[in-house]
Amino acid sequence: MNQPHLLRIISLIVLATFLFTSCAPLPPPGTALTDEQRREAQQQCIARYSVAGAVGGALVGALLGGSGSRGVGAAIGAMAGGALAFALAYGHCMSLYSDLRSYPVAGAQETATRIGYNPSQGNLLKIEDFYLNPNGVAPGGKVQMGGSYYVMAPEGTREIKIVETRSLELLDASNNEWKKLGSVDQEIVSAIGTRRAEGHFDMPQELAEGTYRITLKVSGNGLEDSRTQNLTVKKGLAMGPSTTPSSGQSPSQYTQTAYVPGQKTVEPMAKRQVAVIKPAMLSVKKEPSVTAPNVAIVKQFDLFDVIGSKKIKNELWHHIDLKDGKSGWVLDKDISLKD
Numbered sequence: 001m002n003q004p005h006l007l008r009i010i011s012l013i014v015l016a017t018f019l020f021t022s023c024a025p026l027p028p029p030g031t032a033l034t035d036e037q038r039r040e041a042q043q044q045c046i047a048r049y050s051v052a053g054a055v056g057g058a059l060v061g062a063l064l065g066g067s068g069s070r071g072v073g074a075a076i077g078a079m080a081g082g083a084l085a086f087a088l089a090y091g092h093c094m095s096l097y098s099d100l101r102s103y104p105v106a107g108a109q110e111t112a113t114r115i116g117y118n119p120s121q122g123n124l125l126k127i128e129d130f131y132l133n134p135n136g137v138a139p140g141g142k143v144q145m146g147g148s149y150y151v152m153a154p155e156g157t158r159e160i161k162i163v164e165t166r167s168l169e170l171l172d173a174s175n176n177e178w179k180k181l182g183s184v185d186q187e188i189v190s191a192i193g194t195r196r197a198e199g200h201f202d203m204p205q206e207l208a209e210g211t212y213r214i215t216l217k218v219s220g221n222g223l224e225d226s227r228t229q230n231l232t233v234k235k236g237l238a239m240g241p242s243t244t245p246s247s248g249q250s251p252s253q254y255t256q257t258a259y260v261p262g263q264k265t266v267e268p269m270a271k272r273q274v275a276v277i278k279p280a281m282l283s284v285k286k287e288p289s290v291t292a293p294n295v296a297i298v299k300q301f302d303l304f305d306v307i308g309s310k311k312i313k314n315e316l317w318h319h320i321d322l323k324d325g326k327s328g329w330v331l332d333k334d335i336s337l338k339d
Contacts, residue, residue, distance in 0.1 A: 049089030091181025
């Protein structure tokens with residue numbers, strides 16, 4: 001087949017793909033969907049961008065192939081394009097496979113006291129922590145993510161427009177470079193203070209094994225900050241989040257349990273709560289007892305996730321995560337709880 005004829009055929013395929021991708025628009029990010037509607041939208045989106053990637057690979061392969069091997073070049077290009085096409089399609093369709101929501105956990109005064117903020121510092125925007133659970137997942141599994149950040153401004157400013165961005169990249173092992181697959185922006189109006197962000201990624205069964213990285217970025221008032229965590233996708237790894245916090249991870253999305261000494265089974269808590277420290281300084285105990293050894297000293301307005309509770313001799317104790325791989329116990333009277 002001569003070159004002009006082959007390129008004409010490929011051009012027609014590209015045109016058909018363009019027409020295919022131009023019809024039946026996908027739901028905008030944030031649209032409320034039933035599970036069935038979401039699955040249909042995911043399939044439609046993946047098919048749309050996968051076809052475009054494979055056709056683009058075929059076109060490139062044909063153009064780069066020698067004069068006597070245009071057809072072979074097109075076939076090879078289509079296969080190579082198809083191999084990467086699904087990952088790129090997944091990046092384009094991220095809003096249908098992931099979500100992110102944030103909510104306030106501490107006001108302006110609490111946050112200012114906790115971080116030592118002075119109005120002379122002007123506008124501040126900082127991510128304090130960001131985690132993935134798990135850090136390694138099998139294709140077809142689910143990854144939870146979460147973190148916290150604060151927004152501060154001089155007196156007189158009550159709210160700031162913030163853009164929260166979640167993005168996904170894939171490590172190209174052939175040249176050891178990161179390839180951006182996609183990102184999703186969402187704009188919110190944030191009160192001054194501390195916010196908690198939580199969400200998840202569904203990893204399709206067809207997603208290629210490899211090293212990925214997920215980034216959380218927040219921007220507003222001319223400032224931005226970001227945190228990144230690597231994610232391994234490999235067959236045989238976990239299919240979903242762990243129920244036991246591991247070092248360096250926040251437990252906000254883990255199954256929360258009540259402390260039961262001497263028992264392996266635990267009682268799930270109804271919902272996640274955040275403990276806000278009330279005294280100027282507070283000793284965190286190794287066990288739920290005032291005579292137990294101290295494991296840490298925390299300050300007023302520090303925030304910790306509650307991972308369990310236990311009532312002993314009419315005193316209610318809360319098990320808190322210390323965000324450094326450790327945990328400890330505090331009395332109910334020394335903290336205030338926020339959902």
